[in-house]
Amino acid sequence: MDQLVKTRYADLYPEMGTNPIPLSINKSPDQYEKERRLVFEPEWHLIGRIEQVAEAGDYFVQDVPTFGVSLLIVKGKDHKIRALHNMCRHRGNKVVSTGVSSGHAHGFSCSFHGWTYDLSGQLAVTPDEDQFFSFDRADHGLAEVHCDIWEGFIFINLSKTTPAPLLDSVAEFADQFQGYFKDLDLFAHFSADVDCNWKVILDAFAEGYHVPFIHGKTLPEAITGGNNPLCHMQNIRLFKRNRSLSAMGNPDYQPTPLEALVGAKVGTPIFPALKADLDELPPGVNPEKNPEWGFDINIIFPLSYFAVWANGMVLVYNFWPTGVGQTRFEVKLYWAKPANAAERINQEITRVMTVSVVREDMSSLETTQEVYQSDAFDHIHLSDQEIAVRHNYELISAITGWPLTPNKN
Amino acid sequence: MESSNSLPPGFAELEPFVDQWAISTEVERNRVRRNSSMEEIRGLYKAVEPRLSDIIEYLNEFPLDDMPDDARQLLRLAMSTMEITPAVELYRQPDVVHAFDAERVEILVDDPV
Numbered sequence: 065m066d067q068l069v070k071t072r073y074a075d076l077y078p079e080m081g082t083n084p085i086p087l088s089i090n091k092s093p094d095q096y097e098k099e100r101r102l103v104f105e106p107e108w109h110l111i112g113r114i115e116q117v118a119e120a121g122d123y124f125v126q127d128v129p130t131f132g133v134s135l136l137i138v139k140g141k142d143h144k145i146r147a148l149h150n151m152c153r154h155r156g157n158k159v160v161s162t163g164v165s166s167g168h169a170h171g172f173s174c175s176f177h178g179w180t181y182d183l184s185g186q187l188a189v190t191p192d193e194d195q196f197f198s199f200d201r202a203d204h205g206l207a208e209v210h211c212d213i214w215e216g217f218i219f220i221n222l223s224k225t226t227p228a229p230l231l232d233s234v235a236e237f238a239d240q241f242q243g244y245f246k247d248l249d250l251f252a253h254f255s256a257d258v259d260c261n262w263k264v265i266l267d268a269f270a271e272g273y274h275v276p277f278i279h280g281k282t283l284p285e286a287i288t289g290g291n292n293p294l295c296h297m298q299n300i301r302l303f304k305r306n307r308s309l310s311a312m313g314n315p316d317y318q319p320t321p322l323e324a325l326v327g328a329k330v331g332t333p334i335f336p337a338l339k340a341d342l343d344e345l346p347p348g349v350n351p352e353k354n355p356e357w358g359f360d361i362n363i364i365f366p367l368s369y370f371a372v373w374a375n376g377m378v379l380v381y382n383f384w385p386t387g388v389g390q391t392r393f394e395v396k397l398y399w400a401k402p403a404n405a406a407e408r409i410n411q412e413i414t415r416v417m418t419v420s421v422v423r424e425d426m427s428s429l430e431t432t433q434e435v436y437q438s439d440a441f442d443h444i445h446l447s448d449q450e451i452a453v454r455h456n457y458e459l460i461s462a463i464t465g466w467p468l469t470p471n472k473n
Numbered sequence: 474m475e476s477s478n479s480l481p482p483g484f485a486e487l488e489p490f491v492d493q494w495a496i497s498t499e500v501e502r503n504r505v506r507r508n509s510s511m512e513e514i515r516g517l518y519k520a521v522e523p524r525l526s527d528i529i530e531y532l533n534e535f536p537l538d539d540m541p542d543d544a545r546q547l548l549r550l551a552m553s554t555m556e557i558t559p560a561v562e563l564y565r566q567p568d569v570v571h572a573f574d575a576e577r578v579e580i581l582v583d584d585p586v
């Protein structure tokens with residue numbers, strides 16, 4: 065363990081360098097437009113799990129504010145999962161109204177003039193159809209969006225042309241998780257519009273350096289403490305475009321009284337505790353196969369994040385850029401469906417603690433952006449433990465041509 | 474008619490907490506937590522803590538989606554207790570000490586119990 069904690073990632077990834085990062089990349093409107101075109105639009109985005117649409121007729125709505133669209137993810141009678149624009153092809157009303165996030169349907173009827181679509185998005189009923197001119201229903205189905213599935217995770221792609229295959233995006237993760245994710249129930253889902261550049265949020269979740277500080281009250285020693293007081297990652301892997309970080313849990317962590325009591329009733333304490341047999345974990349989960357494992361963070365370029373916790377919980381985050389200094393941050397928590405009250409109550413304390421931790425993570429974002437917007441200083445310094453933060457800037461800079469060399473004047 | 478407020482036999486001492494804390498949704502449990510005094514929050518914690526083990530044992534006898542009303546009220550009290558536990562055990566104040574404004578977080582999935 066000591067060995068790993070002392071890894072110098074700058075030596076492992078010399079191409080990353082150690083220069084300061086200029087802040088202008090997070091506040092230039094031109095740069096944002098370039099990112100939108102070259103980074104967000106052509107790529108796949110992780111939006112959910114197949115369990116959310118288990119039966120034919122199950123659907124959920126996913127808003128993608130980056131592109132100003134609302135999508136309807138639905139399982140058809142043919143058991144195919146499709147992503148459709150949630151926009152009626154008559155005069156554009158939403159087919160599933162705002163405020164409805166999921167459900168089960170036999171078809172979708174627009175509330176404005178009653179056009180009705182089947183589960184594959186085909187237009188099935190047009191009231192008073194004779195009044196239209198040379199009208200063929202086949203031409204007026206809900207518009208379909210690229211949608212594909214990897215390891216039970218649903219991805220969408222909004223590019224106007226045929227995108228590169230999803231497997232190219234998943235890339236190095238592709239065969240690392242085979243069969244691991246199953247029976248994951250969406251038990252919590254929340255979002256917030258945050259006044260900061262999307263990279264500022266991503267940065268906040270790509271290092272463990274902040275843990276003993278910003279989470280000092282909520283996570284006292286759960287993943288720090290013991291032999292790893294500063295929350296060094298046990299493993300950071302930088303791939304071509306993706307990256308992953310693996311955090312340890314503290315085996316000496318003493319849960320608070322009610323955490324302990326509830327955890328004992330289900331055999332799974334709230335904070336990361338090893339659940340699966342180490343030998344049964346696929347290569348991508350707890351890559352060091354460390355018995356003191358806490359959780360892994362996996363970031364799929366550019367805007368998708370999924371975390372795997374030792375207690376079996378899976379978190380999906382989206383960082384939806386909506387402006388150079390605005391991002392909608394969306395969080396989905398998945399776990400096995402509780403079988404009894406003990407599991408439901410344990411899930412609840414875990415949810416409450418997770419929301420607290422995420423709200424702490426979010427607490428620095430807007431003030432950070434505020435300072436970036438000012439001309440107080442023009443670059444930031446990153447530690448070796450923050451190399452995954454650096455990786456994102458290197459990547460975005462390479463794609464958009466934004467120079468990362470510090471301002472020389 | 475206080476039948477809808479009644480808890481199962483054996484849990485009568487928790488009855489005074491039902492009005493304020495037997496809440497079915499996470500949004501509402503969180504709102505009540507943030508708008509309650511530490512005295513009220515500690516009151517719930519102190520009353521439920523010694524009984525939580527019994528509560529869980531009792532509730533485990535019922536399917537989650539088909540509980541009698543009195544058991545469901547007890548589950549709601551337990552859920553509120555989970556909501557306020559960090560306030561008592563970690564923060565010593567109702568809300569997280571330094572965090573993004575809870576009012577600005579939009580809850581999109583909130584299955585009532």
Ligand code: FES
Binds near residue numbers: 175
């Ligand atoms: S807009 Fe949907 S039926 Fe007219």
Ligand SMILES: [Fe+2]
Binds near residue numbers: 269274
């Ligand atoms: Fe954090």
